[in-house]
Each structure stands twice: as structure tokens, then as C-alpha cells.
Amino acid sequence: MSSIFSIEHTITNGYARSGLLKTPHGDIPTPVFMPVGTLATVKALSTPELIDDGATIILGNAYHLMQRPGVDVIARAGGLHSFMNWDRAILTDSGGFQVYSLAQLQTLDDDGLTFASHIDGARHRLTPEGAVELQYQLGTDIIMCLDDCASYPADQARIIESVKRTTQWGQRCMQRMHELRALDNRGQLLFGIIQGGVYPHERIASLEQLSEIGFDGLAVGGLSVGEPLDEMYPILELLAPRLPNMMPHYFMGLGTPVELLEAVRYGIDMFDCVLPTRNARNGQALTSSGVISIKQAQYKYSQEPLDAECDCDTCTHYTRSYIRHLYLSNEILSARLLSRHNIFFLLSLMRRARAAICTDEYDSFVKTFTEKYRGN
Amino acid sequence: MSSIFSIEHTITNGYARSGLLKTPHGDIPTPVFMPVGTLATVKALSTPELIDDGATIILGNAYHLMQRPGVDVIARAGGLHSFMNWDRAILTDSGGFQVYSLAQLQTLDDDGLTFASHIDGARHRLTPEGAVELQYQLGTDIIMCLDDCASYPADQARIIESVKRTTQWGQRCMQRMHELRALDNRGQLLFGIIQGGVYPHERIASLEQLSEIGFDGLAVGGLSVGEPLDEMYPILELLAPRLPNMMPHYFMGLGTPVELLEAVRYGIDMFDCVLPTRNARNGQALTSSGVISIKQAQYKYSQEPLDAECDCDTCTHYTRSYIRHLYLSNEILSARLLSRHNIFFLLSLMRRARAAICTDEYDSFVKTFTEKYRGN
Numbered sequence: 065m066s067s068i069f070s071i072e073h074t075i076t077n078g079y080a081r082s083g084l085l086k087t088p089h090g091d092i093p094t095p096v097f098m099p100v101g102t103l104a105t106v107k108a109l110s111t112p113e114l115i116d117d118g119a120t121i122i123l124g125n126a127y128h129l130m131q132r133p134g135v136d137v138i139a140r141a142g143g144l145h146s147f148m149n150w151d152r153a154i155l156t157d158s159g160g161f162q163v164y165s166l167a168q169l170q171t172l173d174d175d176g177l178t179f180a181s182h183i184d185g186a187r188h189r190l191t192p193e194g195a196v197e198l199q200y201q202l203g204t205d206i207i208m209c210l211d212d213c214a215s216y217p218a219d220q221a222r223i224i225e226s227v228k229r230t231t232q233w234g235q236r237c238m239q240r241m242h243e244l245r246a247l248d249n250r251g252q253l254l255f256g257i258i259q260g261g262v263y264p265h266e267r268i269a270s271l272e273q274l275s276e277i278g279f280d281g282l283a284v285g286g287l288s289v290g291e292p293l294d295e296m297y298p299i300l301e302l303l304a305p306r307l308p309n310m311m312p313h314y315f316m317g318l319g320t321p322v323e324l325l326e327a328v329r330y331g332i333d334m335f336d337c338v339l340p341t342r343n344a345r346n347g348q349a350l351t352s353s354g355v356i357s358i359k360q361a362q363y364k365y366s367q368e369p370l371d372a373e374c375d376c377d378t379c380t381h382y383t384r385s386y387i388r389h390l391y392l393s394n395e396i397l398s399a400r401l402l403s404r405h406n407i408f409f410l411l412s413l414m415r416r417a418r419a420a421i422c423t424d425e426y427d428s429f430v431k432t433f434t435e436k437y438r439g440n
Numbered sequence: 441m442s443s444i445f446s447i448e449h450t451i452t453n454g455y456a457r458s459g460l461l462k463t464p465h466g467d468i469p470t471p472v473f474m475p476v477g478t479l480a481t482v483k484a485l486s487t488p489e490l491i492d493d494g495a496t497i498i499l500g501n502a503y504h505l506m507q508r509p510g511v512d513v514i515a516r517a518g519g520l521h522s523f524m525n526w527d528r529a530i531l532t533d534s535g536g537f538q539v540y541s542l543a544q545l546q547t548l549d550d551d552g553l554t555f556a557s558h559i560d561g562a563r564h565r566l567t568p569e570g571a572v573e574l575q576y577q578l579g580t581d582i583i584m585c586l587d588d589c590a591s592y593p594a595d596q597a598r599i600i601e602s603v604k605r606t607t608q609w610g611q612r613c614m615q616r617m618h619e620l621r622a623l624d625n626r627g628q629l630l631f632g633i634i635q636g637g638v639y640p641h642e643r644i645a646s647l648e649q650l651s652e653i654g655f656d657g658l659a660v661g662g663l664s665v666g667e668p669l670d671e672m673y674p675i676l677e678l679l680a681p682r683l684p685n686m687m688p689h690y691f692m693g694l695g696t697p698v699e700l701l702e703a704v705r706y707g708i709d710m711f712d713c714v715l716p717t718r719n720a721r722n723g724q725a726l727t728s729s730g731v732i733s734i735k736q737a738q739y740k741y742s743q744e745p746l747d748a749e750c751d752c753d754t755c756t757h758y759t760r761s762y763i764r765h766l767y768l769s770n771e772i773l774s775a776r777l778l779s780r781h782n783i784f785f786l787l788s789l790m791r792r793a794r795a796a797i798c799t800d801e802y803d804s805f806v807k808t809f810t811e812k813y814r815g816n
Contacts, residue, residue: 104765108772133740133765140741141761149757364509365516381525385517389480389509396484396772 068253068280069312075426079304079331082421085281085312087153087205088251089145092120094312094333095417097324097410098155100341102128104138104148107341108399109407111150117376117408118415120152121205123336126198127159127166130188131181135201143203155206155336158195160257161213161285161316172212174229192236200244200252208283209237211257216290223261226286230259231273238277253280255314261286262295264302271306281312284332288317300330307331321350321413322437325430328417335414340406345399347391350409354437358402363388376408444629444656445688451802455680455707458797461657461688463529463581464627465521468496470688470709471793473700473786474531476717478504480514480524483717484775485783487526493752493784494791496528497581499712502574503535503542506564507557511577519579531582531712534571536633537589537661537692548588550605568612576620576628584659585613587633592666599637602662606635607649614653629656631690637662638671640678647682657688660708664693676706683707697726697789698813701806704793711790716782721775723767726785730813734778739764752784 067086074081085092099106099114101122106114114122124144129135141147144154160177163170167179167188176191190198195210212229214222234256241254256274260267274282284303287296300315307313314334315327324335340350347358351371356363358370369379370387378387378401390398413433420429434440443462450457461468475482475490477498482490490498500520505511517523520530536553539546543555543564552567566574571586588605590598610632617630632650636643650658660679663672676691683689690710691703700711716726723734727747732739734746745755746763754763754777766774789809796805810816 103769103771104762105771105773110773110776132769133761137741137761137765141743141759147759147762149762365513367517383517383523385509385513386480386523386525389513393479393508395479395481396775397481397486399772400486400776 069310071310073422073424075421075424078329078426080328080417080421080426081331081333082418083312083333085333087121087253089151089153089205090120092153093415093418095324095328095414095421096120096334097414098123098334098336099407099411100336100338101148102338103132104129104144106403106407108344108396108403109341111148113377113404114150114407115152117404118411119407122150122152122154124154124156124202124204125159125162126156126195126202127162127190129156129202130159130198131183131186135198139201143201145203153205154202155334156199156202156204156208157316158199158208158210159190160195160211163190164213164215174232176210192233193240196237196240196244196254200241203250204252206253206255206281207241209234209254209256209279211259211285213257213259213286213289214261216261216286218261220263220266223259223263223266226259226261227266227270227273230257230270231277234274234277234279238279255279255281255283255312257283257285257316258303259286260299262291262299264299267299267302268306271303275308279311281314281334282307283314283316285316287315288319288323293323297326300327300332304330321410322434324410324413325417325433328421329426329430335410340410341403344402344406347398347402349402350406352433352436354439358384358388358391360388370402370405371409374405374409374412376405376412378402378405378408445686447686449798449800451797451800454705454802456704456793456797456802457707457709458794459688459709461709463497463629465527465529465581466496468529469791469794471700471704471790471797472496472710473790474499474710474712475783475787476712476714477524478714479508480505480520482779482783484720484772484779485717487524489753489780490526490783491528493780494787495783498526498528498530500530500532500578500580501535501538502532502571502578503538503566505532505578506535506574507559507562511574515577519577521579529581530578531631531710532575532578532580532584533692534575534584534586535566536571536587539566540589540591550608552586568609569616572613572616572620572630576617579626580628582629582631582657583617585610585630585632585655587635587661589633589635589662589665590637592637592662594637596639596642599635599639599642602635602637603642603646603649606633606646607653610650610653610655614655631655631657631659631688633659633661633692634679635662636675638667638675640675643675643678644682647679651684655687657690657710658683659690659692661692663691664695664699669699673702676703676708680706697786698810700786700789701793701809704797705802705806716786717779720778720782723774723778725778726782728809728812730815734760734764734767736764746778746781747785750781750785750788752781752788754778754781754784
């Protein structure tokens with residue numbers, strides 16, 4: 065078991081826990097939301113703003129960064145941290161999911177993935193070893209294994225194949241990580257990714273196989289990819305008692321505020337999602353009373369902040385009326401103010417979740433939040 | 441003459457002067473560059489950033505604001521300052537220039553301007569009195585008269601007409617301003633706008649007529665509208681000795697760094713221009729060695745800041761390589777970082793010009809700057 069992760073408190077009669085994850089760029093209290101900075105920038109925000117708002121770790125994406133600006137450009141800057149002026153932790157996704165969802169002409173074999181860039185059509189090759197090397201070169205704190213992420217829906221045969229390949233690739237990633245650490249151990253962590261779709265037997269098989277490889281953490285992949293919530297939650301329920309306790313658990317690509325809180329119930333510690341920034345650019349704000357669309361005529365004269373319960377910079381200084389005007393006028397400041405609020409909202413939500421876990425009041429916290437959020 | 445403006449120092453053998461302009465929202469050291477915040481936002485920037493970078497006054501635009509979001513929306517917020525979270529000074533343009541350059545179906549008569557919005561085609565009417573009332577309602581610190589701004593080129597008959605009408609409108613603006621001040625004097629200033637195109641006789645006539653009205657300041661309008669520099673500078677040279685000394689002189693819509701410094705020679709105190717923010721969104725940076733286009737391949741690996749001589753936040757924290765990547769990836773942060781640098785560059789240029797005036801070294805300052813900027 066890894067000493068990089070310590071559990072502070074686990075709630076009575078449940079799996080939700082608060083913890084601390086140590087990385088080369090700082091300690092991360094969990095549960096934690098990681099803002100997505102796909103292309104070496106959390107869209108519309110600056111890194112000092114993220115620090116002011118309490119972000120401790122952000123996510124980058126190896127698939128995108130290998131194409132733009134290219135790993136050579138980032139390496140020349142001394143790595144992703146100095147390239148983008150961010151000295152806290154970074155987790156990078158390997159690119160497996162993006163190849164399936166974005167790239168063209170992708171071909172999959174047991175040795176890796178070949179694809180044509182969605183930007184310029186250029187051919188690229190990702191192997192398990194190559195994905196680890198790429199992220200090692202980027203200097204990220206948490207490296208994700210290359211996985212074989214089946215699209216949803218997938219038949220059982222495809223899922224069995226993806227689990228088998230993900231395990232094999234996971235072993236190869238770990239082998240390469242060992243070699244790189246022997247050359248120069250920078251303390252970078254390596255996480256495996258559990259596949260298995262919505263098939264219970266395959267999920268358990270994937271978890272058990274990956275648990276033997278010695279990863280620093282385990283992620284749940286291949287969920288929140290289009291399946292209904294009543295297929296997603298049972299898988300989390302299945303995994304919760306079986307996830308190795310003393311390592312961080314990361315649910316990739318989740319989600320809405322209520323989904324995050326529900327996943328925390330199943331012992332999930334880490335989250336990332338483009339939702340807060342993407343929705344911000346579409347004029348949507350997360351609030352304690354649910355999502356609002358700022359373009360609505362009802363906000364034309366509103367002197368209220370986006371969320372009266374929020375302490376973020378946007379809510380402290382700007383009204384719905386002003387932000388609505390900016391959004392309708394297509395002003396960049398609209399994306400800035402809404403992104404900053406939405407990111408703060410999820411960072412703050414995880415901080416409050418953590419506090420509720422520590423005092424063993426998590427269930428009532430979730431109940432109160434969810435009822436208000438859903439307008440019940 | 442107005443006590444709102446005091447001259448600190450005028451250079452020996454020239455017109456360049458440093459001064460201090462008092463407004464209801466703070467004192468403004470001059471010469472000064474006013475960042476343009478057309479739609480109640482300096483594009484891509486936040487107001488705390490503008491304050492950090494030393495902006496003391498920004499410009500808004502009545503023509504745009506009356507359409508989006510509408511004066512009623514801004515009035516409901518308590519005025520433009522509180523609407524946009526900016527507690528320093530604001531100057532608003534009356535909209536005359538925008539009607540000529542942007543609006544459709546504009547018709548001009550001696551009583552005012554009728555036009556169809558470039559946004560939604562809605563019909564609007566601007567009269568001298570209406571333009572003052574509009575800006576009074578916005579709560580801006582410096583109100584600009586409605587003027588009759590002839591397009592370039594214009595024949596002499598049209599220019600004679602525009603000068604005559606601008607004087608008549610100026611008188612009506614002042615009359616309305618007196619009435620509003622009698623109701624509730626908020627200390628707002630009223631500036632007249634000198635017209636006359638590139639016709640010396642008409643320029644002098646306009647200046648002399650407006651000088652009798654009792655404005656708090658005078659602006660030079662109808663220049664930097666497409667005429668060559670060798671027609672523009674002679675007009676400034678003509679006006680310089682004739683401008684009332686003890687009031688601020690504002691050159692509307694200028695310009696490039698060298699043009700600003702040249703205009704200061706002719707006793708100009710105030711400037712505004714969309715150039716720094718518009719060029720920023722097009723990937724251009726002002727530097728002490730001239731303008732650079734960040735997309736160029738030569739900057740792909742550049743670990744240099746935009747301008748090695750610049751102390752702005754962008755130059756302190758980010759490389760050309762990173763900003764180039766952001767620009768090519770169409771990331772919002774590109775517009776932010778470049779806009780912040782370009783605005784800082786002009787704010788700083790005016791601060792340095794002021795310091796050089798105070799020590800009577802203005803000519804050598806301009807010579808040194810211009811030679812380096814032009815790569816001589």
C-alpha cells in the first residue's frame with residue numbers, strides 16, 4: 065500500500081472518506097475536484113485565480129498536448145508546470161479516451177493505438193510505454209495508464225477484450241514507470257484505470273487484476289460515458305467495498321454536483337469534468353438552487369449575484385444583470401466570470417463535503433444540498 | 441478656466457505638459473491613456489486587473505450602451521460604475537462618431553441624428569440634449585458633446601456645415617448640462633469636440649467657437665479617421681498654440697505608441713484607442729522593439745517574455761512560446777494575456793512620458809523610444 069495517501073476519517077456505516085494525497089507539487093485534501101486544463105490552460109481562467117480559489121490540482125491531457133503545442137515545446141519550457149505558470153499538482157490523462165472519442169481513423173491492436181489527429185489529420189501512435197513517457201516528459205504529478213476504453217454501449221465480448229488489454233497495458237505502463245524511476249525518480253505517481261463497462265463480473269475482474277500491479281491509485285474509467293445513472297451507481301456500489309482502501313480512487317469525467325456527492329458516498333476521492341467551464345461558456349451557472357441560464361429575460365435587471373450563498377469573486381462583485389449583458393454581448397469577461405464561479409462552486413462543494421465527512425455528518429449534508437439543488 | 445485641471449510642468453520650448461485632472465472618481469495624472477470599455481467591459485480584462493496596472497480612467501460608449509444593455513438596465517444598477525464594478529473615472533463618448541461609422545440608415549438634421557441599430561435594426565434618436573442626458577444617467581465622470589463628425593474625405597462645404605452644427609449642438613449640450621447640474625450637480629464634466637477635418641480655417645473656427653462655451657475640456661475629433669499622418673500632424677501643430685491652456689486636451693481615437701508620443705508634443709493630455717485590445721485578440725503585442733505577431737513560427741520555443749523591458753503581469757509570468765500556443769489553440773487566456781500586456785504597455789508609456797516631461801527630458805525620451813520601436 066502506498067504512503068502517498070492517508071485517510072483522515074471514514075464515515076460510520078459508509079465508504080465516504082476524507083484524506084490527504086501527497087504529490088511532488090503539494091498535498092491535496094480529498095475529496096477533490098480537479099479543474100480541467102486540457103490544453104495547458106483551464107479555459108478562460110488564470111492560474112493565480114485558480115490558486116486564490118483553492119484549487120490544489122488540475123488536469124491536463126496528453127492526447128491534446130502531444131498535438132498542440134507538442135511535447136517538445138513543453139519540454140523546452142522545463143515541463144508543463146513552468147510552461148503554464150502553475151506550481152501545484154497536475155494529473156494528465158493518457159489520451160486513450162480522447163483517441164476513441166475525438167480522433168479519426170483510429171485503429172486498435174494489442175500493442176497500442178494509431179490515430180489521425182482531429183486537428184490536422186497527422187498520424188500518431190500511442191503505446192502503453194509511450195503514454196507513460198509522454199506524461200513523464202510533461203513532468204506531471206499523476207500519470208494515467210493507457211487504457212482500452214470501450215464506447216457505450218458495448219457488448220460483453222468487447223468489454224472482456226478491453227479489460228484484458230487494459231490489464232496488459234497497465235502492466236507495461238508500470239514496467240516503463242519502474243525503468244523511468246530508476247533513471248530519475250521525480251516522485252511521479254502512476255494510476256491504473258478500471259474498465260468493465262456496466263458488466264459487474266468484468267468490473268470486478270478489472271479491479272482485481274489492476275490491484276495486483278502496484279499502482280499508486282486507481283481510477284474508474286468507462287463510466288459517465290452516456291450510460292444512465294441507474295446503470296452507473298450500481299457499478300460504483302459494486303466497486304466500493306472492493307477498492308483497495310489505502311489508495312486514492314478517481315472517477316474520471318464526473319460530473320454534476322449531485323453526482324459528485326453520490327460518488328463520494330462510494331469512496332471516490334478525486335473528480336474532473338469539463339462541465340463547469342464548458343457550461344460557463346454557454347451561459348450556465350451552477351448555484352445552490354440548481355443550474356441557471358443567465359441569458360433568461362428574468363435576470364435583465366437582477367441585482368443579485370449568481371448565487372447568494374456563494375463567496376466567490378464573481379458573486380462578491382458582479383450581478384446577474386451585468387453577467388447577462390456580457391453574455392448576450394459575447395464579451396470574454398462573461399466566460400471568465402461564469403467559469404470562475406462554476407469552478408469555485410465545485411471546489412467549494414468538495415471542501416464542504418470533506419468537512420461534513422470529518423464530522424461524520426455526510427448523509428445529512430448531501431440530503432440538505434441535494435434537496436435545495438433540486439428545488440425540493 | 442476650470443479648476444478641475446492643473447498643469448504640473450510644461451516643457452521648455454514646446455507644448456508637452458504634465459497635469460492632474462480631478463473627477464468625481466479620482467484624480468488623473470496626465471498625459472493618460474484611457475482603455476476602451478465600449479460595452480461596460482474592457483475586452484478580456486477585469487477591473488481589478490486594470491487597477492493593478494494603474495488605469496485611472498476608462499472609456500465607455502453611449503451609442504453601444506443605449507442599445508446593449510440599455511440605459512434602464514445600467515440606471516437600475518446605480519450607474520455604469522457599480523454596474524461594471526469600477527470605481528475610478530469613466531469618460532463616455534456621445535455616440536456621434538459611432539452613428540456615422542456603424543449605424544445604418546442614419547439621417548442627420550439640425551436637431552439631431554436618427555439611426556437604425558447595427559445590432560437589431562431598432563430605430564434610435566440622438567439629440568444634443570438627449571446625448572447629455574444619456575451620459576448623465578450613466579453617471580460617467582466626463583460627458584462628451586454630441587458632434588457632427590464628417591467622414592474622411594469630406595469636401596469643404598460639408599466640413600463648414602459640420603463645424604457650424606457641432607458648435608450649435610455644443611451650446612445646446614452645455615445648456616442641458618447647466619439644467620441637470622441645477623437639479624443635481626454630481627460634478628460631472630462636459631467636453632466639447634473640435635471638428636474641421638483637415639481644413640485649417642475650419643479647425644480654427646471650430647476651436648474658437650467652442651472655446652467660448654465654457655467646457656471643462658476640449659477634444660480633437662474627426663482626426664485619426666483615415667487621413668494620412670502628414671495631414672493629421674499639421675492640424676495638431678495648428679491647434680497646439682491655440683488650445684486653451686488651462687483645460688485638458690483629448691485626442692479621440694489615437695493611436696499607436698509613436699502617434700501618442702507625437703501628439704503629447706502638441707499639448708494633448710488624453711487618449712483612447714481600441715488598438716491595444718483589438719490587436720491583442722489578433723495575436724499582436726506592442727513591444728519596445730515594435731509590434732510582434734505571436735503566431736510566427738520563430739516564437740515556437742521562445743522562453744522570452746513578450747517584451748523583456750516590460751514589468752506587466754504577462755511579461756513577468758508567461759513566455760512567448762506559451763502565449764503562441766494559446767493563440768494558435770484559440771484559448772481565451774491568449775486574449776487575456778495579450779490584452780493585459782498591450783494595455784499596460786500604453787499605460788506605462790504615458791507614465792514614462794509624464795516623468796520625462798516633469799524632468800524636461802521629453803524630446804530625448806521620445807527620440808530614444810521611437811528609434812528602438814522602429815528598429816533604427
